Amino acid sequence: MPQPDQDQKVIAAVSDGIGSLTLNRPSSINALDHDMVGLMVESLNAWADDPQVRAVLVSGAGPRGLCAGGDIVAIHRDAAALAGTDDAAATASGSAEFWRDEYRLNADIAEYPKPYIALMDGIVMGGGVGISAHANTRVVTDRTRLAMPEVGIGLVPDVGGTWLLAHVPDQLGTYVALTSAPLDGADAIACGVADHYMPAEQLDAFRAALAAGTVEQALADFAVTPPTSKLAAQREWIAAAFAADSVREIVANCRAAGHDDVADTIESKSPTALSVTLAALRAAAGESSLREALVREYRTSVRCLQHPDLAEGIRAQVIDKDRTPTWRPSTLAEVGADTVAGFAAPLAADLELTY
Template sequence: MTEDILIRKDGRAGRITLNRPKALNALTYDMCMSIDAALKDWARDDDVALLVIDGAGDKAFCAGGDIAEMYATGTAGDYSYGRRFWRDEYRMNARLFEFPKPVVSFLQGFTMGGGVGVGCHGSHRIVGETSKIAMPECGIGLLPDVGGTLLLARAPGRIGEYLGTTGDRMDAGDAIFAGFADYFIPEAEWDTLKTALCQTGDWEAVDRAARPAPAARLAGWQPVIDDYFGGETLGDIWRGLPAEDDWPEPIRHAIRLMDRNAPLAMASAVECVHRARIRDDMRTALRQEYRFTHRSMEQGDFLEGIRAAIIDKDRTPKWAHKDWRAVPGGDVHAMTGPLGPDELQFDDERDGS
């Protein structure tokens, strides 16, 4: 087992600790596979009453996936590594979402992208004073994945479309309001709670420790967001806005964020959130996300997004589409349509196929 992740049994709990604090606990492929193996074992282990998932350090639970290897292989014309990473990561996300026992996650600092796929699919998702949760994938040419489109689809009103296209960060109150977290507990009390969970296996200890959720900025913004993010497509959202002089502050904030992001990714995010809302099912959402990520290096903006953000760090990506207000529907379908024999499959298909 890699030292980047610590997996062990502690009393009545299965413990998973992401252990790359200097890298903000970014997920590697080996870490994903270690989590998946533990979930398989502990689902059948009567000694494990619940899971406790946390991250080392105080800056991040997990700031996303480790994408340097994807860039290196993708720019060399090898797309197989990235596709394998996403395929197997999504299978792990589904297994975690469907885990038959309570899963308690402690989400300090940054929880973004791939970190959402580990930390936000459990039954008891805890945030504190430093929590910052986001799905910022559109900023690097991806759409919200790791099951994120289902979380966004379940958010109140049109908050999901807003968060998915802007990548806006949520604090603890926002995360609870939007359905990415469940409990606010002061971080100074987390170690005591973890000890109690491991000793007793009593997940109701989380309920007893919880405090009232902080006020949510997004709750106050929701009426405006609902009014203007209800379009069928990304272009419809733009066309439904009033004249710029009449934009309320939530819309001005949204446009500032959206102007940085990949147009094709945002347009595809709107489409996939809508599809996830129609069929409320994690595996269906992951399959849809995989259609995009499978194509994202060869046909999309992912490699350019990584170059601008991580490699050259010039923050000036040259997106394939110049204007997010006018992404052709055919281009969205080309990224989100069926993959045929390459469709994401799960190793325990529920329909027996």
């Protein structure tokens, strides 16, 4: 069998019945780009009907994490050029083309016909959530730091993130989306976005067990009871505060409950992205499938390219790193209902995400 190319952005290999996909950009915490999505699609399609592959294992190269998200610098370049343009221009961009294929991959992962084991070790953010949290076998560790931090850069949770978070009980998903709070492994299991917990030091032994036996036996041998979730311990006040129908009400509820720190954190994010995110979560709760949610998320992501907050948020957080974005508008009170609704409005038929 030919040896995999170690210089590939995604290293694909088959051994002992396990198809391994290793995201291989450790210097950027394995941030996804369009080429990587294509490589994943190619391998997953080939392995779906391959009798020599009984399970797929997805992990990240290097010690820092599975995947830090999408190629944010490329998105910044498009957002800076596309602010104020129309749907046709935005959907023709490289970012929109990337999202189309990425979201299709997310949907396919959710329906994969074989065990798809995602090792959600270390940092798992944005697009990293999309290639792992929709899996049928999701493993977190004591090093896991999972987050959907989009509202902090003027974006709205995507890759099926609104679908996942909308179905977390007691408004914990709403809390995660509006605060960008990172989840540890125990939190991820409590929120239902992961299934199994094991110490990171056991991952190599777990890999060996997968090669030697069944997925079920390997999990039985190495998965352990997770620690108590600190986030879940706060579910009572979060459930009450985050059930409101507007972000302004949620902020007021947080302050009334004595959680000024949470209110301040929310108010530091893009007012537009926050408002659209809350509407997206409420919409996702009533949708019938992940695929339906991804169609809506694609519309929203395209509209974010046309809004000035996305370029400004990435500039402040990633490019210049001054952490002082100038949001437009600057307050939640200035974000109108028509603006929010416009983000999820249907695109022209030839511009929509299709499968």
